[in-house]
Amino acid sequence: MNTLKRWLNTAKSHSRWAVISVPYLWMLLFFAVPFLIVLKISFAYQVVAIPPYTGLLELADQSVLMKLNLTNYLQLMVEDKYIDAYLNSIQIAGISTLLCLLIGYPMAYTIARLPPTSRNIALMLVILPSWISFLIRIYAWMGILQTNGLLNKLLLGIGIIDTPLRIMNTPLAAYIGIVYAYLPFMILPLYANLVKLDLRLLEAAYDLGARPWKAFLTITLPLSRRGIVAGCMLVMIPAVGEYVIPELLGGPSTRMIGRQLANEFFVAGNWPMASAVAIVMLLLLMVPILIFNHIQGKEMEGRLT
Amino acid sequence: MSSLHRTGLFGKGMLGFGYAFLYLPILILIIFSFNSSRISTVWSGFSFKWYIALFKDDAMLNAAWVSLKVAFASATVSVILATLAAMVLTRFRPFRGRTLFGALITAPLVMPEVVTALSLLLMFTTVSGFFGTSSKGMLSIFLAHVTFTMAFVTVVLSSRLAELDKSLEEAAMDLGANRVKVFFVITLPIIMPALVSGWLLAFTLSLDDVVIASFVSGPSATTLPMKIFSTVRLGPNPKINALASLLVMLVAQAAVIGWYIMQRQEKRRLRDIQLALKEG
Numbered sequence: 001m002n003t004l005k006r007w008l009n010t011a012k013s014h015s016r017w018a019v020i021s022v023p024y025l026w027m028l029l030f031f032a033v034p035f036l037i038v039l040k041i042s043f044a045y046q047v048v049a050i051p052p053y054t055g056l057l058e059l060a061d062q063s064v065l066m067k068l069n070l071t072n073y074l075q076l077m078v079e080d081k082y083i084d085a086y087l088n089s090i091q092i093a094g095i096s097t098l099l100c101l102l103i104g105y106p107m108a109y110t111i112a113r114l115p116p117t118s119r120n121i122a123l124m125l126v127i128l129p130s131w132i133s134f135l136i137r138i139y140a141w142m143g144i145l146q147t148n149g150l151l152n153k154l155l156l157g158i159g160i161i162d163t164p165l166r167i168m169n170t171p172l173a174a175y176i177g178i179v180y181a182y183l184p185f186m187i188l189p190l191y192a193n194l195v196k197l198d199l200r201l202l203e204a205a206y207d208l209g210a211r212p213w214k215a216f217l218t219i220t221l222p223l224s225r226r227g228i229v230a231g232c233m234l235v236m237i238p239a240v241g242e243y244v245i246p247e248l249l250g251g252p253s254t255r256m257i258g259r260q261l262a263n264e265f266f267v268a269g270n271w272p273m274a275s276a277v278a279i280v281m282l283l284l285l286m287v288p289i290l291i292f293n294h295i296q297g298k299e300m301e302g303r304l305t
Numbered sequence: 306m307s308s309l310h311r312t313g314l315f316g317k318g319m320l321g322f323g324y325a326f327l328y329l330p331i332l333i334l335i336i337f338s339f340n341s342s343r344i345s346t347v348w349s350g351f352s353f354k355w356y357i358a359l360f361k362d363d364a365m366l367n368a369a370w371v372s373l374k375v376a377f378a379s380a381t382v383s384v385i386l387a388t389l390a391a392m393v394l395t396r397f398r399p400f401r402g403r404t405l406f407g408a409l410i411t412a413p414l415v416m417p418e419v420v421t422a423l424s425l426l427l428m429f430t431t432v433s434g435f436f437g438t439s440s441k442g443m444l445s446i447f448l449a450h451v452t453f454t455m456a457f458v459t460v461v462l463s464s465r466l467a468e469l470d471k472s473l474e475e476a477a478m479d480l481g482a483n484r485v486k487v488f489f490v491i492t493l494p495i496i497m498p499a500l501v502s503g504w505l506l507a508f509t510l511s512l513d514d515v516v517i518a519s520f521v522s523g524p525s526a527t528t529l530p531m532k533i534f535s536t537v538r539l540g541p542n543p544k545i546n547a548l549a550s551l552l553v554m555l556v557a558q559a560a561v562i563g564w565y566i567m568q569r570q571e572k573r574r575l576r577d578i579q580l581a582l583k584e585g
Contacts, residue, residue, distance in 0.1 A: 015485075020400065023390040023455070027409040030452040034424035037431055051430065103326070106319035113316070122320070124564065129327050131556045134513050135530050135537075136549040140330035143337065143541045150333060183327065212313075241417025243516050248537065258419040262520075265423065275427070278420045289415060 042275035043068040053271050072276035082277070085260040086284065092171060092246075092256060093239035096178040100186040100235050101228065103179070108190035108227075109220075112197070123191060130184045138177050138248050145173050145249065169251025177245040182238070186231040193227025194220070226296075233292050237285060257281055331553060338546035355547040362544065368532035372512055375443060375528060379450035380507035384500060386451065387458035387507075392488070394459070395466040413456040422520035425449045429521060442525040449521045450514065454507035461506060465499035466492075 044053040058065045076082045111122045129137060144150045145168040152164040167173050197220060205215040243258035250256070257277065265274035341352035359365060390410050413421060429445045473495070477487045493500075515530035522531065536542050 012484075016397070019389050020393050020397065020406070023386045023393065023410070024402075024406055026386055026452070026455075027406075030425065030428075030448060031409055031413060034428035037427045038420075038424045041427060103319070103323055106316050107323040110316035110320045124560070125324060126327070128556070128560055129331065131509065131560070132331065132553055133530065133533075133549075135515055135533050136334070136545075136552060137331070139533070139537045139541075139545060139549065140334040142537065143546075144330060144333060146541070180326065180330070183323070187323075237415055238417065241419055243419050244534070248534075258417065261419050261423065271427070274423060278423050281417060282420060285415065285417065 038275045038278055041272055042072055042279050043070070044272045045069050046270050046272050051271070052269060069272070072272050073280070075273070076276055076280055081255070082260065085255045085257045086280070088171075088255050089240050089242075089257040090284075092174055092178065092254070093236050093242070096175055096182070096239055097186075097232050097236045099175070099179045100183050101232065104183055104186035104190055104231065105228075108187045108194055111187075112191055112194035119195075123188075126184050126187050126191075134181060135244065137181060138245055141173070141177055141180065141249060142168065145176070168249065169253065171250055171254045174246050174250035174254045174256075177249045178239050178242060181245065182235040185234040189230035189234065190224065190227040193224045193230075197223060229292060229295055233288060236288055240285060241281060331549075334546055335550040335553060338543065338550040340543065340546075343543060355543040356551075359544050359547045359551075364527075365529075365532055365544070365548070368527045368529045371443065371526055372529040375446050375450060376508045376511035379447050379454060379511050380504050382447075383451045383454045383458055383507040384504045387455050387462055387503060388500065390455070390459045391462035391466050392492075394463050410459050411456055413453045414460070416453075418514075418516040419520075421453055422449075422517040425452070425517070426520045442523050445521040445523075446518050446526060446528065449517050450507075450511040453514075453517060454510045457510060458503040458507050461503045462496065462499055465496050469495060 040056060041053050043056060046052060047054055054067075054069075056066055056068065058067060107126070111119060111126070114122055142149075146152070147164050147166055147168060149168070151167070152161075155161045156164065167176075201219050201223075202215050205219055206212075210218070241258045242256060243262060246254040246256045246259050247262075258281075261274050261277045261281070264270050264277055337348075338355060339351050339353070340348055341354060342349035390406075394407060394410070425445070425448075429448075469492075474487050474491050477491050478484070482490065513530065514528075515534050518528045519531050519534065522528070533545060533548070537545055
């Protein structure tokens with residue numbers, strides 16, 4: 001009886017570990033290991049061979065030597081094309097995020113104040129476009145923004161401009177594309193936050209004589225801070241690493257880091273450099289993520305005390 | 306109270322502007338898919354010829370078929386793995402390595418696509434160099450898609466499991482059912498809607514992905530987004546407009562059906578509440 005019980009117990013703990021290990025091993029194998037390979041190759045030298053990089057360990061005179069090549073990282077810090085790409089990515093992602101916030105906040109606010117029955121439909125209308133292929137939605141702008149495209153025809157037709165504007169293949173087109181693609185990601189967390197706002201607070205402010213704008217700035221805006229931060233993160237993080245939008249709309253003059261990585265790998269065939277670009281990109285993204293965690297942690301503390 | 310519900314002209318205006326911004330490009334895309342001219346911005350008469358050309362384009366149809374196969378397989382495996390992961394995160398006692406487990410599961414959410422793509426590609430090439438075989442193609446896209454969609458599905462399932470009332474599971478356990486039985490008889494039926502929406506999410510994410518697929522895939526497998534990407538890089542193409550319109554119509558239909566089902570469920574719920582109130 002005792003042995004049976006013990007046997008059942010071990011079987012139980014085995015099945016427990018079986019459940020844990022399947023997803024665990026999958027993520028180790030297809031996420032952690034690939035990442036370590038990138039880290040390793042980022043310290044290698046580029047060579048003309050298969051694979052086109054050197055190993056880190058060398059066997060010489062009965063000792064194992066480890067050779068870390070830091071020139072990739074040094075190059076990233078001094079060469080203009082990399083610095084430009086990083087700064088451009090941050091600038092384009094940052095300004096696009098701000099534009100998303102400026103357009104998305106009034107939209108989310110208005111939807112949250114609609115009568116409950118029409119709220120769901122209004123929200124559905126925001127989400128619906130993101131079900132259509134991302135690529136197709138970016139492609140839709142190509143016909144509009146071209147030099148002989150519809151936007152220029154419209155502007156020429158009503159006489160605002162005399163010569164067609166060059167928008168396609170400039171950073172401006174990339175801004176439009178990013179705002180368009182990521183706007184729903186800004187609106188959703190803002191809406192979720194604003195819909196929970198206690199309207200009695202505003203009522204009290206009005207009763208005490210506050211003007212609508214003053215009430216908005218002192219009550220609604222500070223209370224929706226969490227939604228703002230969440231929305232900004234959801235837009236900013238993927239926008240920094242964006243590859244498709246600058247490639248299709250931005251043209252050669254829009255140098256962003258995701259494109260630099262792809263060029264380094266596919267055009268220059270420099271695997272170690274592409275890996276180093278990827279590592280630095282991740283380090284760069286850690287900054288906003290840590291800030292976000294910090295703010296969230298503080299809010300939790302504030303609530304507990 | 307009513308004055309608080311009014312949002313003023315500014316808000317309504319911004320909402321209108323936002324919807325126009327979101328929908329006009331898609332509308333224009335659909336209109337010009339019926340254009341008989343090759344130049345995508347000059348209207349020269351109504352025609353279905355780009356739709357006919359699309360259905361004669363074998364490369365495009367093949368790519369669509371590859372995409373559907375990969376999306377179906379990867380969504381299915383992804384949901385199974387994500388269910389296990391979500392159960393571990395919400396129902397299991399803490400174990401050694403749990404922090405790493407949680408980090409590994411959710412990290413792909415914040416990883417830039419190009420970095421995920423590069424790291425998987427480098428691993429596949431390293432492994433195939435090791436075994437001396439070429440592993441690029443549909444299999445690598447499948448493995449990559451399972452990995453990056455699993456994170457999203459796990460988040461959906463964990464939040465559903467976390468808000469689930471545990472007393473049902475505990476009651477079943479008290480009555481002598483073992484963990485496996487409780488999972489299949491109690492937990493699984495309750496989280497079924499979340500499983501379905503998780504599967505759909507993984508399916509659409511896989512169908513939508515162009516960056517990861519074009520990195521990890523070799524010349525042997527081309528998905529639909531890869532085909533679209535390589536086509537529109539050369540400039541607007543009316544065949545892509547026709548394809549896009551078909552996709553939009555598909556999504557619109559799915560949305561109407563989904564909305565109808567949601568509406569019916571809501572009605573049924575209200576009726577149930579009313580009945581319960583009457584009886585009570």
